[in-house]
Amino acid sequence: MDAALQLLEHQSFSSLGVREVTREAGMSPAGFYRHFRDLADLGVALVEEALGSLHAMVLAAFAGLGEPEEVIDHAVQVIADHVREHRAHVRFIARERFGGVRQVREAIAAELERFTDEVACALAAQPVSAGWNPADVRMVAELYVDHMVLTAVALLEAEADAEAEGRIASTARRQLRLISLGRRHWAAG
Amino acid sequence: MDAALQLLEHQSFSSLGVREVTREAGMSPAGFYRHFRDLADLGVALVEEALGSLHAMVLAAFAGLGEPEEVIDHAVQVIADHVREHRAHVRFIARERFGGVRQVREAIAAELERFTDEVACALAAQPVSAGWNPADVRMVAELYVDHMVLTAVALLEAEADAEAEGRIASTARRQLRLISLGRRHWAAG
DNA sequence: ATATTGAGCAAACAGTTGTTTACTCAATGC
DNA sequence: GCATTGAGTAAACAACTGTTTGCTCAATAT
Numbered sequence: 001m002d003a004a005l006q007l008l009e010h011q012s013f014s015s016l017g018v019r020e021v022t023r024e025a026g027m028s029p030a031g032f033y034r035h036f037r038d039l040a041d042l043g044v045a046l047v048e049e050a051l052g053s054l055h056a057m058v059l060a061a062f063a064g065l066g067e068p069e070e071v072i073d074h075a076v077q078v079i080a081d082h083v084r085e086h087r088a089h090v091r092f093i094a095r096e097r098f099g100g101v102r103q104v105r106e107a108i109a110a111e112l113e114r115f116t117d118e119v120a121c122a123l124a125a126q127p128v129s130a131g132w133n134p135a136d137v138r139m140v141a142e143l144y145v146d147h148m149v150l151t152a153v154a155l156l157e158a159e160a161d162a163e164a165e166g167r168i169a170s171t172a173r174r175q176l177r178l179i180s181l182g183r184r185h186w187a188a189g
Numbered sequence: 190m191d192a193a194l195q196l197l198e199h200q201s202f203s204s205l206g207v208r209e210v211t212r213e214a215g216m217s218p219a220g221f222y223r224h225f226r227d228l229a230d231l232g233v234a235l236v237e238e239a240l241g242s243l244h245a246m247v248l249a250a251f252a253g254l255g256e257p258e259e260v261i262d263h264a265v266q267v268i269a270d271h272v273r274e275h276r277a278h279v280r281f282i283a284r285e286r287f288g289g290v291r292q293v294r295e296a297i298a299a300e301l302e303r304f305t306d307e308v309a310c311a312l313a314a315q316p317v318s319a320g321w322n323p324a325d326v327r328m329v330a331e332l333y334v335d336h337m338v339l340t341a342v343a344l345l346e347a348e349a350d351a352e353a354e355g356r357i358a359s360t361a362r363r364q365l366r367l368i369s370l371g372r373r374h375w376a377a378g
Numbered sequence: 379a380t381a382t383t384g385a386g387c388a389a390a391c392a393g394t395t396g397t398t399t400a401c402t403c404a405a406t407g408c
Numbered sequence: 409g410c411a412t413t414g415a416g417t418a419a420a421c422a423a424c425t426g427t428t429t430g431c432t433c434a435a436t437a438t
Contacts, residue, residue, distance in 0.1 A: 098342055179371055
């Protein structure tokens with residue numbers, strides 16, 4: 001799996017080959033089939049590795065108890081840290097979210113859906129959502145999750161350029177502030 | 190190029206082969222090199238075909254002169270129509286925006302940037318943006334462009350299921366309304 | 379001590395790959 | 409009418425592909 005992630009830095013999953021992966025991993029082609037039935041199988045395993053451990057993290061990002069301003073700063077910081085420490089995983093998810101392999105696409109969609117549910121739950125618990133239609137809460141959660149993914153990949157593309165990273169983080173914060181403002185003035189019901 | 194688009198419905202660009210494309214197009218492999226130096230060359234040609242004609246359209250979507258509500262309905266309708274008539278192009282852009290081929294990724298990024306500039310220009314002309322910091326206007330434009338792309342691909346995945354399409358369009362409209370609300374209450378300067 | 383199992387290997391299979399070469403042939407320019 | 413050119417072809421090249429087979433060999437379980 002590490003070998004595959006390595007290779008996926010410069011190509012997309014549907015162009016990966018069994019031989020290519022095993023060569024990178026330093027083993028024989030046949031060895032691959034001891035662990036995975038398919039390349040698609042490897043793909044969904046990678047999805048679980050990349051997104052499985054993410055849930056706790058993001059709920060932590062939401063757990064700011066202070067002003068919305070502080071919560072936003074904290075959330076963006078958490079995303080930036082995660083990108084710095086899991087570049088390959090983030091790249092994989094962004095690249096294959098709409099990629100060419102159905103099983104992988106669907107695994108990512110399912111995981112992001114669970115994810116959106118959890119965010120919706122956290123949002124519903126905030127005072128600002130009092131009296132809101134649940135469908136509207138979920139719509140905001142979708143907005144947040146999509147925004148998070150796009151921010152992560154933008155930070156990735158900054159390639160450790162601190163100045164670019166700062167610009168992206170600043171934009172992301174202002175966008176979140178705008179959305180937060182919209183929430184506060186939404187006509188609930 | 191049509192043959193390539195056809196194949197790209199089920200795989201991503203970096204797994205495309207010269208022979209594969211020429212076979213689908215009904216010509217010999219060598220013929221490919223009469224038209225393109227590279228596969229990447231074909232890729233950026235596809236990007237221009239897919240995004241080149243889009244500018245006029247979206248500015249038209251913004252040209253609603255009525256209430257924000259009407260403008261939003263119109264914009265989402267324009268997106269839905271475009272997706273219906275250019276499924277392959279939309280899929281290609283969404284899939285390769287973060288895909289495995291650098292030249293294609295960069296061509297899409299450049300085109301979307303021009304795009305964002307135009308949207309920012311249109312936004313700046315609206316009364317709501319009076320007194321706004323240009324950087325803040327651009328940040329909103331980015332939000333809109335990203336949202337547009339995500340809405341387009343979501344509609345694509347609905348696969349002509351009218352009920353799912355309706356749900357997605359409704360969500361998109363509510364999200365745009367929320368953002369619009371945020372704009373109205375933004376502290377300019 | 380012995381059986382089972384998980385994880386690895388080399389070799390072989392026929393089929394596909396990108397690219398170049400030397401060629402044809404209709405359309406076009408003048 | 410004749411040269412040029414744009415767009416196509418078949419054939420050839422070595423290199424690479426996914427997958428299966430039969431084999432080892434260490435670790436584990438009993």
